[in-house]
Amino acid sequence: MELNYVNGLLTDAGLTYSNINEHRVHDQIETSNEQMEKCMQHTIRALQKNQDSDRKLWKTMLTFIIILGFLHLLSIAIMLTLSVHQINHLKEVRQTLNSQNTSLQNYIERQTTYIKVFAEFGEMFVCCPEGWIMFIYKCYYVSKTTETWQNSRNLCKAAGADLVIIDFNEEQDFLEQYTVNQSSYWIGLTDIEVEGQWCWVDRPFSNCSSVKGIDHWAKGEPSKAGGENCAAMKYASWYDRHCTQMNYRICEKKASLCSIKG
Known part of the structure; x- marks a missing residue:
């Protein structure tokens, strides 16, 4: 380079x-x-x-x-x-309690009347006709024959009674021991006047709400099936049935005053 x-x-x-x-x-x-x-x-x-x-x-x-x-x-x-x-x-509980309280007060008033009468007539005692069962100054008749609901009510009335009105739970418990078999027994509960509005036969339609105080309907009852407008007791519970069905009946009336001297 x-x-x-x-x-x-x-x-x-x-x-x-x-x-x-x-x-x-x-x-x-x-x-x-x-x-x-x-x-x-x-x-x-x-x-x-x-x-x-x-x-x-x-x-x-x-x-x-x-x-x-x-x-x-x-x-x-x-x-x-x-x-x-x-x-x-x-609210429902309060309404139920109020209704039960009303029913209980009415029952106490009725029993108080009996006590006053008994006190006035010292030689008298409360009794039921032969074949009837007593429970707290009330008489009950459990039939051995079957009829429709209306015929059953007519037969109860002919005996000075009516189909049973269940005012309190103890009354329901008492009746259960006489309905232990598989039969159904007519009671004084119906919704003939207005479908779904169940009323006891001893009170006006306007006071039907009082039935809510005592409730022993079986599960699924009342079934709201068409034409089932009358209530029957079976297995200690209530069922709605066709009123033309043939069932036994339970009649109820006030106990009578009987003389101790016979």
Whole structure:
């Protein structure tokens, strides 16, 4: 290789040392620019990733807040529903207790009358006709023959009685021991006047609500089947039956005053 000095500069194949240095500096600058550009691009991508992560985080937090709010509203709705149900249940319980209290007061008044009469006639005692069963100054007759509901009521009336009116639970318990077989026994309960409005035969239709005080309907009864407008006792529970069905009957009337002297 031939080297020459020209004007104090070392030359080789027409290139000066100064030109070589300029190329090197230019290359270094380009390399530096490329590195800076790559660094900036990397930084921008990192920032974009962070922004994406922040967006996902905010979306997740927002979704969680919405779900939490929905669950809170749902819990409030459930509590309100339960509160309304409890209030309605308490109203029904109060109505039932009021009705039972009315029935019990009426029964006490009737029994008080008997006690006063007994006190006035010291040599008298309360009795029932032969073949009848006494329970708390009332007489009951359990038939051995079957009839329709209306015929059964007519037969009870002919004996100075009526189909049994069950005023309190103890009375129901007492009658159960005489209806232990598989037969059905007519009682004085019907919805002949208005379908679904069950009334005892001894009270006006306007006071039918008092039947709610005593409830011994079997599960699924009254069945609301068409034409089943008369109630019968079976297995210690009440069933609605067609009034033309042939069943036994339970008659009820007040006990009589009988003389001790005979």
